[in-house]
Amino acid sequence: MKDLERLSALDPARDRQPTAHELARAAANLDRIIAGPARVPRRVTGRWLAVGAAAVATGVAAAVIVPALLPNTADRATAGWTSAPSARTGDQVLPQARACGRQDVGGSTSTVRPEDVLLAEQRGIATLLILRKNGMIVECLSADGAAMASMSLREEGTIPPVPAGQVTLETMSSWGPGRGDDLWSNIVGLVAADVTAVELRLDSGRVIQASVRGGWWGAWWPGPEGGEIDHFVVIVHTAAGVTEHRPSTLE
Structure with missing residues (x-):
């Protein structure tokens, strides 16, 4: 005990007390680690909402897995986030795509090819993928090899044509260990061939590409x-001009 007392005197943070916010966040993370992966039941149609480890989703056969994410990985993913993404090819994100393939959402598979990656972006250490596997289209978000969220979007044969100049909303979600700034959000949809860019303008004024x-x-x-x-508002760019939509108005 005397050795421990001597060592404790060397601790530079021995007199520091964690804030209420830090205690709540630590408790939430511990609860999620003990509980293991959170699973939301598969649904055939409709929209569902759950806040916390949360999601709002639309589409066919939606399913979500939100594993517990170590706080340092989550913090670094947030710290490295950028409002404009870096595009990635299937070859560049093949390790992340294969990790997505091994997950249960959409059915596990060991065969994932670069051409199965329909969309890939990088923001800091986080990679967002839209991937074709087992006849399904799935979304996977990961950071430093740790899965942040996965969701099945549609069966390949059920993807409808999108009218010129328009986008759809397939899924929209938020999840994380707490509330407010402790949450992360994402949104995914289909897009017409003539759409050149899509942006989000949050009510706070932040613009996300x-x-x-x-x-x-x-x-x-x-x-x-x-x-x-x-x-927030979804801003759709085409050669003919710009349109703005609230998510509730998108099909």
Whole structure:
């Protein structure tokens, strides 16, 4: 005990008390680690909402897995986030795509090829993928090899044509260990061939550039807006001009 007392005197933070916010966040993370992966039941149609480890989703056969994420990985993913993404090819994100393939959402598979990656973007250490596997289209978000979220979007044969100049909303979600700034959000949809860019303008004024490729568009960001109703605007760019939409108006 005397040795421990001597060592404790060398601790530079021995007199520091954690804030209420830090205690709540640590408790939430511990609860999630003990509970293991959170699973939301598969649904055939409709929209569902759950806040916390949360999601709002639309589409066919939606399913979500939100594993517990170590706080340092989550913090670094948030710290490295950028409002404009870096596009990635299937070859560049093949390790992340194969990790997504091994997950249960959409059925596990050991065969994932670069051409199965329909959309890939990088924001800091986080990679967002839209991937074709087992006849399904799935979304996977990961950071430093740790899965942040996965969701099945549609069966390949059920993807409808999108009218010129328009986008759809397939899924919108927020999840994380707490509330408010402790949450992360994402959004994914289909896009018409003539759409050149998609942006999000949050009610706070922050503008986020989405990725557009392979008939899909998507983005993720730190914040709770993906689990809330109409707290941002989707801005659609075409050669003919710009249109703005609240998420609730998108099919």
